[in-house]
Amino acid sequence: MDALKPQLRLFNHSSDMLQQKIPHTYVIIFGLILIAASFTWFIPGGEYVDAVALENGKEVRSVVFQNTDSQPQTWQVFAALYKGFVRQSGIIVLILMIGGAFWIMNHSKAIDVGILSFLKFSRRLERYRLIRRLGVENIIITLVMTMFSIFGAVFGMSEETIAFIVILVPLAISMGYDSITGVCMVFVAAGLGFAGAVLNPFTIGIAQGLSDLPLFSGLEYRVFCWFVITLTGIVWVLRYASRVKKDPKRSVVYEDDEYWRKKGATDIETVQLHTPRAAWISWGVLLGIMAAFSFDQPLTVMKIGNASATLPMVPVATAIFALAGFLALRRSAHFYILALLIQTILFLIIGVMGYGWYIMEIATLFFAMGIFSGIAMDYSPNRITKLFIEGAGDILSAAMVVGLAGGIIVILEDGKVIDTMLFVLSRSMEGAGQFAAVSLMYVIQTAINIVIPSGSAKAALTMPIMAPFSDLIGLSRQATVMAFQLGDGFTNMITPTSGVLIGVLGVARIPYHKWFRWIAPFMALLILLGFLLLIPTVTMELNGF
Numbered sequence: 001m002d003a004l005k006p007q008l009r010l011f012n013h014s015s016d017m018l019q020q021k022i023p024h025t026y027v028i029i030f031g032l033i034l035i036a037a038s039f040t041w042f043i044p045g046g047e048y049v050d051a052v053a054l055e056n057g058k059e060v061r062s063v064v065f066q067n068t069d070s071q072p073q074t075w076q077v078f079a080a081l082y083k084g085f086v087r088q089s090g091i092i093v094l095i096l097m098i099g100g101a102f103w104i105m106n107h108s109k110a111i112d113v114g115i116l117s118f119l120k121f122s123r124r125l126e127r128y129r130l131i132r133r134l135g136v137e138n139i140i141i142t143l144v145m146t147m148f149s150i151f152g153a154v155f156g157m158s159e160e161t162i163a164f165i166v167i168l169v170p171l172a173i174s175m176g177y178d179s180i181t182g183v184c185m186v187f188v189a190a191g192l193g194f195a196g197a198v199l200n201p202f203t204i205g206i207a208q209g210l211s212d213l214p215l216f217s218g219l220e221y222r223v224f225c226w227f228v229i230t231l232t233g234i235v236w237v238l239r240y241a242s243r244v245k246k247d248p249k250r251s252v253v254y255e256d257d258e259y260w261r262k263k264g265a266t267d268i269e270t271v272q273l274h275t276p277r278a279a280w281i282s283w284g285v286l287l288g289i290m291a292a293f294s295f296d297q298p299l300t301v302m303k304i305g306n307a308s309a310t311l312p313m314v315p316v317a318t319a320i321f322a323l324a325g326f327l328a329l330r331r332s333a334h335f336y337i338l339a340l341l342i343q344t345i346l347f348l349i350i351g352v353m354g355y356g357w358y359i360m361e362i363a364t365l366f367f368a369m370g371i372f373s374g375i376a377m378d379y380s381p382n383r384i385t386k387l388f389i390e391g392a393g394d395i396l397s398a399a400m401v402v403g404l405a406g407g408i409i410v411i412l413e414d415g416k417v418i419d420t421m422l423f424v425l426s427r428s429m430e431g432a433g434q435f436a437a438v439s440l441m442y443v444i445q446t447a448i449n450i451v452i453p454s455g456s457a458k459a460a461l462t463m464p465i466m467a468p469f470s471d472l473i474g475l476s477r478q479a480t481v482m483a484f485q486l487g488d489g490f491t492n493m494i495t496p497t498s499g500v501l502i503g504v505l506g507v508a509r510i511p512y513h514k515w516f517r518w519i520a521p522f523m524a525l526l527i528l529l530g531f532l533l534l535i536p537t538v539t540m541e542l543n544g545f
Helices: 002-021 025-042 076-087 089-107 110-127 129-134 136-155 161-174 179-195 201-210 219-246 258-263 277-296 313-331 333-355 359-376 381-394 396-414 418-427 434-451 455-472 477-493 499-508 512-539
Strands: 046-055 058-067 300-304 307-311
Touching (some): 025 076, 076 089, 089 381, 179 512, 219 477, 313 333, 396 499, 477 499, 499 512
């Protein structure tokens, strides 16, 4: 053993040198801010403006590009962090509030108790031959990814995934996988659904509306695309998860996952299950609030794409909480907190699909969950406050990097070069045939998404230009929308300008350079798949196209 010590010291020294050579995520993003600033010095300034013309006595609105004076960025790179914080303030506050709320919940050990119970239940399922042959873990990953992919395809789940990282990463670690697997189960799955959007109002809805197409038309082929994209992603993740399961050290984030392994290393079996009187008070107060909400909102208009249904969602959710909370409290406050977590997710879905909730409402919902979790464990107000501050501090680095990443977009916008880049790319399609044109549209949308990850903003910029151009070459406007849809979706999972991606990686504690190394081959496969899915839009007669 002594003979191995020099080799071990050399190995450790080499590892330390390697860590020093790999730039920190902050360094990488600030480097991108400097590159963006350099663009503003040699790319001419320009902007798209709304124009109104009279045709046959009717006003016709269009988007016209015009040259403007460029605004080279210099010292502004140091103000990019501040402006990025202002730009991404909603996501930053969401991350801090979720971090504080889940820190309170984690301190109660409720999630640990829930994961242990879930794993025991899944092990009991292995007595069934079919399930044992398929693998319980494979079934869990497939079902969870399918669910979040549906959420991404139907109502554009994106920022909401940050909240689920705190749940699914520890679950993945407990199952013998790594944090990347946990991120894939929620964030990547929602991203796959977002790319294969079926009824997503933020991408398909806006793009088709701007293209003068019936909303959510061409549904049949989009469902097929969603299925192919989601299946490809699930197979990719299952193959990777299987390799990590066999040899955890093959994970690119094995060292980084030490944080999660230590966090879950407590002996859950020794946790004392109990139900303090405060837990019953918490349940009663929440039940009263939900009952009042049910009386005020007996019916909810749930919207899925262009369809809607009026249902008694709030009263039903209240009845579920009344029963589930009562049964859970008879076991322990830990199971009651898990019931509260499930109720939070249920109200999240109702709020997003029925009331148009966004970042503020989501942050408020999880904040309330954290407060009532602390009350259920009979924590004092001072202790709840202290735990919340600790949780927000623990996740502060993730919020910081989101603000820094927002600075990239700020520099490009303030430099007046984003619209110029878009104009030059759109001009490159002139003289191309139908398939070449739709392929170029796809490439352009993919490239633009790296600097403008907002689907709705990009649709507003690009569709008024590309939809009329498709008419000139005899290309279906639906094909143009498909090129936008696929180009908008995939690179959200890799671009450092995406506040959601950076937030997810920060919460999961995955360095960006390691994520990039892992996701790059998968991204290449998805982009190639996008090209293949565009071919039928040109060569075949598809319903709605």
